[in-house]
Structures are given as C-alpha cells and as structure tokens.
Amino acid sequence: MLDKGMDKEKLFEKLFDYKKMDLDYASGKILGSMCTKPDPIALEAYKLFIETNLGDPGLFTGTALMEREVIGVLGELLHLFNPSGHIVTGGTEANLMAMAVAKKLFLENHEGVPEVILPESAHFSFKKITSMLSLKPVYVPLNDEYKTDVSVIESLINDNTMAIVAIAGTTELGLVDDIEKISEIAYKNNIYLHIDAAFGGFIIPFLEYDNEHALNFDFKCKGVSSITIDPHKMGLAPVPAGGIIFRYSEHLEKLAVETPYLTKDKQTTIVGTRSGAGTAAIWTLLNYYGKEGYKKAVTQAIKLTNYTYEKLLDMENINVTCKPELNIISFTSNIKSPKQVKQELYEYGWRISVSANPYAMRLVLMPHVKQEHIDNFLKDLNEILKRE
Ligand SMILES: Cc1ncc(COP(=O)(O)O)c(C=O)c1O
Known part of the structure; x- marks a missing residue:
C-alpha cells in the first residue's frame, strides 16, 4: 500500500489505463458471453443504492421491499403466485441454494449419500455444488437432440435420489429440456425438481412461439x-444479479440461520452482507421495460440468431450443430478445429467461445451484438477458413 494516497487525477489516469485493457460489449466483438451491456438507467439505480446492505434489511427497508417486489415479478413471470426467493450473485449461488434446500429436505428422512440426477449438459456450477455439498452426481446422457434423455431418468432413481435437475437454456447450446415430462416423473416419484433457467428464464417467457411449440x-x-433465473444474463442487468425462486416458502426457510446482532433475527441467504444495488437495478429494469421491452429485446436477439444460422448454413465447410432454440449457435468446420478457429478469430479481435460437448464453436447473440457485427464476423470467418 502507498504511504500517501495519489491525487484523483493521477488515480483516474491509472484507472483508465486498466479500463483500456478490457473489452467492452459495445465493440460488438464479444460473441461468446451470456452477459451484456446494461441499460444506463440500471446503472443510475445501481449507484443510488450503492451503500445498501440486504444482509441487514432492517436498516434498508426500502431496498428489502424492492427485493420482495422483484421476487414477486419473477414469480409471476414463471407462473407462480406468492413466490419465495432472493436476488443473489448469479446462477451458481442460486443453484447452490436450491441444492442446499433439497439436501436438507432429503436428510429429514433419509440416511444415505444424497444423489442428484443431472443432465450431461448441466452447467459446471453443479460440479462445484456436488463437491461442496457432498452429493453424488448421477448423469443422464443426452439424446440425439443434445437434450436430457428423459427415457433414462426413471431407471436412475433410487432411495437416495435427492433431486433431479433439468435445464431451460443449456449453457453450450441454449436448448430446453423436456421439462413437462421430467416434471411428471419428479411429481410421481415425489422427488425435488430444480430447473436451471439461469439463461432461458428471461427469454422463454417472451418468445413468440405459437401454442403448439410453447416451451x-x-x-x-x-x-x-x-x-434459477438470472437477471444478469438476458435480464439485461449489471453483474452481479442472479435469482432463485422457490415454490414453497417452507423450502427457503430450510436455509434460515439466526443472526443475533443484526436488525432481523434470521437470514435465508448464503451470503451475509450483500449489496442491494443489483436489486435496485433489476427492479428498475423490470419496471422500465415491462413485458413489452423484454419481448422486444428477445425478439431482436432471436431474429439475429436466425439470420446468423441461415448464413452459417449457406457457408462452405461449416456444419451447424443444431437448430437454435434460444440465442446460441454452435458450429464446426471441416477444415480447422474449433480451438484453431477461435485462436485465429482472436487475432481479428473476435472473442467467441468453444464448447466441450459437442466440441464446437459457440456464439451467444446477446443484445449488444448487431447485424453489422455478424456480417463482419462472417467475412473474417470465411477468410480464416480459406487460408492455410
Ligand atoms: C445454465 C447456467 N446455469 C448456471 C450458470 C452459472 O451462472 P453464474 O456464472 O452467474 O454463476 C450459467 C452460466 O453461464 C448457466 O449458463
């Protein structure tokens, strides 16, 4: 640490030096991120509530009320009235809370090692969670469409099955599992079912599918x-903002811990001191955009996804993995490996990601990506595939 602090001007020069090293979403070069540039109005709200601490809600009663309102709106979006939940740091923490609840419920009348049935497409957060909570992961293979093979699930259930997880918007392909069928299985067998809609939660409710194809x-x-439904993905909120919604308040209560020195007598979150700024930002966005605003953002992202998909289908030596359901596209080339293409694109300034299963290039068409970015990207991709 410096003996004497720097003056503000020098300090900001340095800050801008660091900032220059970062990419920004507005450049249109970030094609593999599930986060995006937050609306300036969210940043204003964020700043206004920067000193709040939702870990001590008796001091910040307005912010705590906003969190309840946000949970109410997210519940309504997910067809649940009277939801319980919290705004948390992200999908990882939300999934962790769900699995912690499921484990507590399981241990009330079981003694074995709890098992959780997970699709092979589950986000890596479940690797952390199963390790932290000492759960046995039992993986369900994917079917030909890269979705959970529902026909296998029942054969994996036993007396130690604590929970089933299904995904609404997989990280690598943006696909939605057959949750209706998985729900029937969970209900029939009386097993806790958690849906990881970290990505899809803010997309699927706004899709313009006709009823036959409604997800x-x-x-x-x-x-x-x-x-799990994350505002800091397609909810267009600044990081960090994840969301966890429980059907039953008794389930969230399973996480309650007494907090003797604070203004409220218990907490039901993993994190103790937690900023209310993200909650203020998401409250603002939900009310500023409304359903109409989110529908517009989702429609644009899906339109650009379809545009990119069609262009890739027409490109020589490119194989698209599957028809996108949300705003993620996966593809490979006959000429170069995904890692090689990613590296060469990097030299052109593009940041795409490479998925493991399937091993492929992956684009996430978030709202900061525009058609002109895609046109330039495809031109560079074409050039890269043509050169030795
Ligand atoms: C489906 C899914 N679940 C969970 C997560 C983890 O979310 P976070 O990185 O916000 O913790 C992600 C992240 O991309 C995800 O795609």
Missing part, C-alpha cells in the same frame, strides 16, 4: 420446486 418449463409444471 412449458416453469411452475406451471407441478413437479417443479425451484427455478
């Missing part, structure tokens, strides 16, 4: 106990 993924499915 039924939420609390309308009666076997669903909890859902």
Whole structure:
C-alpha cells in the first residue's frame, strides 16, 4: 500500500489505463458471453443504492421491499403466485441454494449419500455444488437432440435420489429440456425438481412461439420446486444479479440461520452482507421495460440468431450443430478445429467461445451484438477458413 494516497487525477489516469485493457460489449466483438451491456438507467439505480446492505434489511427497508417486489415479478413471470426467493450473485449461488434446500429436505428422512440426477449438459456450477455439498452426481446422457434423455431418468432413481435437475437454456447450446415430462416423473416419484433457467428464464417467457411449440418449463409444471433465473444474463442487468425462486416458502426457510446482532433475527441467504444495488437495478429494469421491452429485446436477439444460422448454413465447410432454440449457435468446420478457429478469430479481435460437448464453436447473440457485427464476423470467418 502507498504511504500517501495519489491525487484523483493521477488515480483516474491509472484507472483508465486498466479500463483500456478490457473489452467492452459495445465493440460488438464479444460473441461468446451470456452477459451484456446494461441499460444506463440500471446503472443510475445501481449507484443510488450503492451503500445498501440486504444482509441487514432492517436498516434498508426500502431496498428489502424492492427485493420482495422483484421476487414477486419473477414469480409471476414463471407462473407462480406468492413466490419465495432472493436476488443473489448469479446462477451458481442460486443453484447452490436450491441444492442446499433439497439436501436438507432429503436428510429429514433419509440416511444415505444424497444423489442428484443431472443432465450431461448441466452447467459446471453443479460440479462445484456436488463437491461442496457432498452429493453424488448421477448423469443422464443426452439424446440425439443434445437434450436430457428423459427415457433414462426413471431407471436412475433410487432411495437416495435427492433431486433431479433439468435445464431451460443449456449453457453450450441454449436448448430446453423436456421439462413437462421430467416434471411428471419428479411429481410421481415425489422427488425435488430444480430447473436451471439461469439463461432461458428471461427469454422463454417472451418468445413468440405459437401454442403448439410453447416451451412449458416453469411452475406451471407441478413437479417443479425451484427455478434459477438470472437477471444478469438476458435480464439485461449489471453483474452481479442472479435469482432463485422457490415454490414453497417452507423450502427457503430450510436455509434460515439466526443472526443475533443484526436488525432481523434470521437470514435465508448464503451470503451475509450483500449489496442491494443489483436489486435496485433489476427492479428498475423490470419496471422500465415491462413485458413489452423484454419481448422486444428477445425478439431482436432471436431474429439475429436466425439470420446468423441461415448464413452459417449457406457457408462452405461449416456444419451447424443444431437448430437454435434460444440465442446460441454452435458450429464446426471441416477444415480447422474449433480451438484453431477461435485462436485465429482472436487475432481479428473476435472473442467467441468453444464448447466441450459437442466440441464446437459457440456464439451467444446477446443484445449488444448487431447485424453489422455478424456480417463482419462472417467475412473474417470465411477468410480464416480459406487460408492455410
Ligand atoms: C445454465 C447456467 N446455469 C448456471 C450458470 C452459472 O451462472 P453464474 O456464472 O452467474 O454463476 C450459467 C452460466 O453461464 C448457466 O449458463
């Protein structure tokens, strides 16, 4: 640490030096991120509530009320009235809370090692969670469409099955599991079902599918106990903002711990001191955009996804993995490996990601990506594939 602090001007020069090293979403070069540039109005709200601490809600009663309102709106979006939950740091923490609840419920009348049935497409946060909570992961293979093979699930259930997890918007391909069917299985067998809709939660409710193709993924499915839905992905909120919603308040209460020196007598979150700024930002966005605003953002992202998909289908030596359901596209080339293409694109300034299963290039068409960015990207991709 410096003996004497720097003056503000020098300090900001340095800060801007660091800032220059970062990429920004507005450049259109970030094609593999599930986060995006937050609306300036969210930043204003964030700043206004920067000193709040939702870990001590008796001091910040307005912020605590906003959190309850946000949970109410997210619940309504997911067809649940009277939801319980919290705004947390992200999908990892939300999934961790759900699994912690499921474990507590399981241990009330079981003694074995709790097992959780997970699709092979589950986000790596579940690797952390199963390790932290000492759960046995039992993986369900994917079917030909890269979705959980529902026909296998029942054969994996035993007396130690603590929970089933299904995904609404997989990280690598943006696909939605057959949650209606998985919910029937969970309900029939009386097993806790958690839906990881960290990515899809802010997309699927706004998709313009006709009824026949509607993706039924939420609390309308009666076997669903909890859902992760992240505002800092397609909710367009600044990081950090994850969301966890429980069907039953008694379930969230399983996490309650007494907090003797604070203004309220218990907490039901993992994190103690936690900023209310993210909650203020998401409250602002939900009310500023409304359903209409989110629908517009989702429609644009899906339109650009379809545009990119069609262009890739027409490109020589490119194989698209599957028809996108949300705003993620996966593809490979006959000429170079995904890692090689990613590296060469890097030299052109593009940041795409490479998925493991399937091993492929992956684009996430978030709202900061525009058609002109895609046109330039495809031109560079074409050039890279043509050169030795
Ligand atoms: C489906 C899914 N679940 C959970 C997570 C973890 O979310 P976070 O990185 O906000 O902790 C992600 C992140 O991309 C995800 O795609």
